[in-house]
Amino acid sequence: MSTVPGQLIWEIVKKNNSFLVKEFGNGTASVKFSKEPNNLYNIHSFKHSGLANKKTVTIQPGKDQTVVLATTKTKKQNKPSTLLNKSVMKKEFHRMAKAVSNQVCDNYYRPDLKKAALARLSVVHRSLKVAKSGAKKRNRQSS
């Protein structure tokens, strides 16, 4: 597959794509977000883009408080169904964090995304926690 290089894809995609969300600010000065699944910060930029990079990392919530960590395989760029190496994680947080950092930076996959991956992991994990126990609402007003 003649890989259309990431830079070229980015040039085409950066102005307009279906995942682009422009919010806040006035006129041209709006913050650009991106809704792709493969984007760790959801920021519209080349480094974080899930479309323009060959190697991407994604962390999504799965069913029943599981977190799905997935990385794209570099050799299967044109086979979307088998593109992702998915792994469903249901461990405690520290174990998951170790697994994520192993996968992302320790095998030199995308070491520049390490912080982003861990950040996203903790946010996703926290969102699952709330859903689980139905939001512990401690009434702080009544003593």
Next chain:
Amino acid sequence: MSAAAARPLVTVQSLESDMATDGAAANSVPLPDVMRAAIRPDIVTFVHGQISKNARQPYAVSNRAGHQTSAESWGTGRAVSRIPRVAGGGTHRAGQGAFGNMCRGGRMFAPTKIWRRWHRQVNVTQKRHAVVSAIAASAVPSLVLARGHKIEEVPELPLVVSDAAEAVEKTSAALKVLKQIGAHPDAEKAKDSQAIRAGKGKARNRRYVSRKGPLVVYGNEGAKLVKAFRNIPGVEIAHVSRLNLLKLAPGGHLGRFVIWTKYAFEKLDSIYGTFDKVSEKKNGYVLPRAKMINADLARIINSDEVQSVVKPIKKEVKKAPLKKNPLKNLNVMLKLNPYAKAAKRMALLAEAQRVKAKQDKLDKKRKPITKIITYFCCLSMHLRFWVYLYFIGSLLLVSQSRASLMQPGWKLPCPVYLSHSVICLLQEEASAINSASKSWYKTMISDSDYTEFENFTKWLGASQ
């Protein structure tokens, strides 16, 4: 991409109705060169914009609108404005303004004409380039995803289906085919998105809008697949030899999700040619070349050929130090001119010396006259008075004429006879005082000398 390189293979997706084939090798087609052509969104946007004007129907206002009156201006003098007014009487219309764009019932400004240039010409090569780019873009999953198609379950892009698909007759079977090849989510997305259009278009026979689904491309004329697939919402069909840019890049955006049949896929090579071979169907047409054969910048920059010649990264960025003025800052001056230290030292010493010398000179001139005071103290009160008087008198005399100074025998009428030596002494002292006072006066040059009390005390020799 080297021209002669091995072309990657694309596997053909088999459907249920397929006969079992021998092996995977039989089920793959080499990638046609069209899919590797340069992707040029700028050309596509331009051509798309031009081409989409070609299906327009002219609209215009009626020729005679607003002029079907014989109105004439009443001219001046009638206390009405001068626009042409409808002639006659007996009806509301009489006397109303006519003809102007500001008048009710008048013709509009610049009535639209049918001979407006509705259609646009585009060069054939440009049109072909755009189509070629669009086909190439349809093979890149990122671009297809970016355009918004749901292709997560598609096994491979470009998606090639075995020829059995062309024989599909019933729409229900067609849907099954879509499901098998993972194209169903996209078609579903299109179906779910059907909505009434926002705006006036809904009243102008454009009531519904929906998203675009997959484009099915077939190779054989009169294939049954056309009838089977055409009723599925979102799905469009096209024959390979008649690929339409408006379908391949809807809205001018690259990356439509395309489903090829095997037959169509194989025909692409002959229709568009390869990078070396001229196209068979299009007279003398060769695929456009990209400006950069290898557009992977990251790879180029990190390659051995480049890195071996490149200078190492500058970790330490040298910042220029703040410029300091050597005339004010001694150390900076010394850096520039080391002799400056010695020169300055010598200048300081010379200055100190000069000051001292001047002060000495002044002091000498302002010398306090001690003799008369000590002698004065020895005398008795009585005597002191007379000496004092004599002293003042002689001072006055001296100030007037020096000649009379030299008269030792000059006597004052005083009861006490001052001795000769005392008188001489007194007269010497007087002249000394005179000269001293003159020279002292000469040293008081500026105003500041007068404010300095010290100068006076020195002269008088007074001390508290």
